Amino acid sequence: MTARLQVVAAGPHVTVQDAGRPGLMRFGVPGSGPMDRLAFAAGNRALGNPAGAAGIEVSPGGLVLDCTTGAVGVAVTGGGFLVTLNGVTRPGWWRGTLRSGDRLAIRPGSWGSWACLCLAGDLEASPWLGSRATHAPSGLGGGRLAAGQGLTVHAPREVAAADLILPLPARPRHAVRVTMGPQERFFDAAARSAFLSGPWRLSPAFDRMGLRLAGPAIPPAATLDMPSEAVSRGSVQVAGDGVATVLMADHQTTGGYPKIATVIDADLDALAQLRPGDRLAFRAVTPDMAVTIARRHAATVARYLDGLGRYGD
């Protein structure tokens, strides 16, 4: 059994994603995976999918799909996008079944930058290094969606329609927590203070590799020739001209710019849902606090996902 979908329209940066390909940074390969991992996990759980199932990440460019054959359950999560099924508005966080002849449209709404479309079944997409997540700069992995393209879902399942609860940690957050460093020593006291007091906004330079910020110039104190070293999802790296960038899912794996701080993982999904022009502030926490927050966040997410798994079935 298969269900077939036809892409009617897809904006740029609409890609196949799954849980990503961790552990290959030493070969220049970032983890990739969804920009909003919590929303993606919620969509898969609401459909009864395995946690790492492949789905589609929808950019602000939006996505319109027709179901041409069969029937398949879908879940839409992520930002507050406008979701319509055959022209009828559905909630932004919703699951239901697409049947042959149905048209699903996901377009930018009141908030958020990324929506997730999860599919109850096995989305056919090419794996690369064991994952179907698309590495956007190269296009390797499941790849970008384009108008006219067909999608096949193997072993599709239907699901009962239901609204999904948008969990608190998935809402966009205008203040994110960081640990300082690993190169805060390259910034003088004024630059470190300016980093923590802002004000910052997201600039229009915004993609799966990183978010460039607009705000105070915080140039490194010394002219540097820093040897290249590993960077992380969440690194706040500062170029020689003092412009800060937060590295995201498809980041380069090494860089020669100093990192003034690193955004903790628990706050990165909510950060990804901000939009260009949105305000942003950084709050420093100690590494010990960051570990405590991570453990509390993991417990909250696990409880929430377990609740979703029990929903309506």
Next chain:
Amino acid sequence: MPAAEAVFRPVAEHGLLVDLADRPARAVHDRVLALDRALAAAPFPGFVEAVPGHVNLLVRFDPLLTDHRAAEAAIAGLLARSAGPRPPGRLHEIGICCEGDLAPDMAEVARRTGLSPDGVVALLAGAEHEVAIYGFAPGYAYLTGLPEPLHLPRKPAALRDVPAGSLLVAAGQCIVSTLTMPTGWWILGRSPVPILTGNPARPFRFDVGDRVRFRPMSRAEYEAAP
């Protein structure tokens, strides 16, 4: 930083950057790779991955299983025991064609270095290069060991759509590219040997620490390569 000391710098809740020096040097990179090997052989509980840099190693861990203090103690123990000469890395011979449009910057590099194009190729092929780190993009292996006369700064402007397989040289290093991308490095040849092998059992041709020799190939040999 004193020669034998390590500085542990926390990275969010999930990592420690282990700095072994401020400036790159052969002995420093030896220590980075020795620690990398020691972690691979004896990972501490919660260890996720290690990512070598020129002077440091990023050690990532699962904060649900361990924390910075425990990870630091484990790494410090390995550092104390992981000294010693490094085993020689595997040697790869990589064919490179440095002719015509496959080496668009050859004439300018020859002019800037005062060498003939054949002299540039002889230097490239005569050296033993070493995979120092991967970075930038999947499979981009930064090779050190480029002979001094070929150390050039980057070009003033980047060139777009440089084909995968290009031999790129700048800042005392070289790279065989794996993707079609813009680059400001000097393009001195093209290899038919992909670094992303497409073989699931060994997807990356090199490990960090491996050695590479370039073997010049004619245009005819390049065109005939699979």
